[in-house]
Amino acid sequence: MDHFSYHPAVSDQDPESRTRLVEPGSRPDLEAALDAVNRDLAATWPEAGPMRLMWTPSDEEDVPDQYHAALPDGRWHDGVTNPDAAGIAEAAQETVQAVLWQVWPVCPEHRTGVHSGAGADERDVWWCRVGEGHELCAVGELAQTLPRKQRRALRRKERGREG
Numbered sequence: 001m002d003h004f005s006y007h008p009a010v011s012d013q014d015p016e017s018r019t020r021l022v023e024p025g026s027r028p029d030l031e032a033a034l035d036a037v038n039r040d041l042a043a044t045w046p047e048a049g050p051m052r053l054m055w056t057p058s059d060e061e062d063v064p065d066q067y068h069a070a071l072p073d074g075r076w077h078d079g080v081t082n083p084d085a086a087g088i089a090e091a092a093q094e095t096v097q098a099v100l101w102q103v104w105p106v107c108p109e110h111r112t113g114v115h116s117g118a119g120a121d122e123r124d125v126w127w128c129r130v131g132e133g134h135e136l137c138a139v140g141e142l143a144q145t146l147p148r149k150q151r152r153a154l155r156r157k158e159r160g161r162e163g
């Protein structure tokens with residue numbers, strides 16, 4: 001079986017693998033964090049998402065469980081232990097970079113990859129490290145950084161989905 005074939009049912013995945021989808025509702029904090037990342041993917045790179053939260057339970061007492069941000073087809077790279085919102089955003093970036101070979105998201109001003117981190121008011125933000133560095137936007141609000149024309153097109157698309 002091709003583990004990486006597109007859209008494998010979760011039940012089709014390698015029975016040897018203990019990695020599975022996180023039960024919806026069991027980690028609302030991490031789900032909210034990934035939702036924010038998915039909003040940003042939908043705004044800037046809809047083909048890549050939405051990503052899903054997966055985890056690999058540890059079978060050893062002193063080894064913590066690992067959490068992963070997986071692409072829609074189940075591929076992921078690396079895992080985070082004891083993740084918080086910024087950790088999930090970072091895991092999503094890791095997966096995008098390692099699996100899709102893309103730097104994401106990109107600062108529109110400096111054309112360089114930005115990184116998740118804590119902003120001035122404790123929100124998780126995308127941070128651009130060029131020069132003295134600057135906050136691009138809160139994670140989940142990447143749509144606001146798009147040129148007006150692209151923002152309008154996005155809103156039209158969202159309305160189309162709802163209607």
Ligand SMILES: [Zn+2]
Nearest residue numbers: 107109110128
């Ligand atoms: Zn920048």
